Structures are given as structure tokens and as C-alpha cells.
Amino acid sequence: MLEYIWFDDELPILKQIPVEYTSAAILFSPFIQMPEGWEKEKRKNEYEHIYPNDEEVRENGKAVSWKKVMSSCGFQTHAELALALMTSIGALRDEYGREDLAEVLHANINEGLFYPSEDHISNFHIPSLVKVFRSDGANQFYYSEPIVKNSGFQEITEANLQTVLDDAAAELMLTDKKMDFVLMSVYDSFITVFLAKDENINELVQRMGWEAMICDEGTHISWYR
Structure with missing residues (x-):
């Protein structure tokens, strides 16, 4: 399975993600x-x-x-x-x-x-995550907490996502079973990094109603500096 990424703030985000992912966005937690x-x-x-x-x-x-x-x-x-x-x-x-x-x-x-949820994926994103994860025909999502070495599969439901988010440590990765989409919380921040294999990530972000910044070749995890 895909491993959680601790982004180096000296390198652009798109230079650090697996080659199968063509686009990334920074989601702002409400x-x-x-x-x-x-x-x-x-x-x-x-x-x-x-x-x-x-x-x-x-x-x-x-x-x-x-x-x-x-x-x-x-x-x-x-x-x-x-x-x-x-x-x-x-x-x-x-x-x-x-x-x-x-x-x-x-x-x-x-x-x-x-303030928005610090270190964690926002609860407000749960309904849209269900839609995204199910959009490629997947019926399960995978979660991974690298710090506490906790991971597993769950059926894609709001209730299961709520449970995972409620119990999660500061670092958490979520992906659909097919790994078409990935979300990662970022420590000491109020954002979530979203990765997609589809190049039309801007269209997806708008459809989900997320407030976000689409990453270009120069976007770093310390994008605010």
C-alpha cells in the first residue's frame, strides 16, 4: 500500500509524490x-x-x-x-x-x-469524501496512521470515516481501495493534502465544494511563506 509522505519543505509537493499521481491540491479546513x-x-x-x-x-x-x-x-x-x-x-x-x-x-x-481542525482532516469534508471515494467504483477505503502504526480497510460510509477521524493521531492518510485519491493531514497546520491520478483535479475540487489551492510545479508544503 501507499506510504504516508512527510513532505520536505525544500522541495515542491509535486516532486515528492508517487509518479502515478499527476495532480495535488491543498484543502483548507473550514x-x-x-x-x-x-x-x-x-x-x-x-x-x-x-x-x-x-x-x-x-x-x-x-x-x-x-x-x-x-x-x-x-x-x-x-x-x-x-x-x-x-x-x-x-x-x-x-x-x-x-x-x-x-x-x-x-x-x-x-x-x-x-479555528479549523488542527492536524486533522476536517469533519466537514466527510460527506464529500464518501462521494470521491465511491466515484471510481470502490467500496472500501484504506486508512494509515504511521506514528502509531495503525492501519486497515473499512467500508466507505460516513460513520466509518467519522470513527477513523475521531480516533486518529495527528498524521493520517486516507485513500480509496483503488488508490485513485489520497488525503493526508499535515501536522501543525489547518490543511489537508489531496492527491489524484486524474489531471482534472480542479474540476473535482470545485464539484466537491472544497476551498482549496491547486498545486503547480512550484508549490511547497510551506506554501504560505
């Missing part, structure tokens, strides 16, 4: 909007950090696009928002960090709006 009053009801004191769990996100959360948050913050590019997010969680420091952007982001995060 922000999470919880119902009005949810955060206040959950918080025991004003200093407690609250974040919805996977089940709460699926039951009550709504996806908010990066473009909408960019508009609220006055950011011009997805890269600026990525820099703000990664600086605020401590993933970027020193010369790479952008505290100015992080401060703007914090000032524009309203009550009930939460």
Missing part, C-alpha cells in the same frame, strides 16, 4: 461556527479554553470559509490567514512568525467561531 450561546453554556469560568469535540461539530457546527474570515480580517490572501493561524498556535516563531496578523485574527474571532 472554521467552525457553533450556535449562539454554546460557548457561554460550556465554559465553567471566563478563563477556560473551550473547543467543540468532533461529535459537537458534526451535530451543531457550521462550516465557515477561509474567504469569509479573510474578509472580516482584511486579509488579501489565504497565505496571510495561514500565517496568522500558525503563529497563534506557536507553529511559526522568530523570523517566520507574524504576530501582527495573529493579533488581527484574534480581534476578529467572534464568540462561537473556532
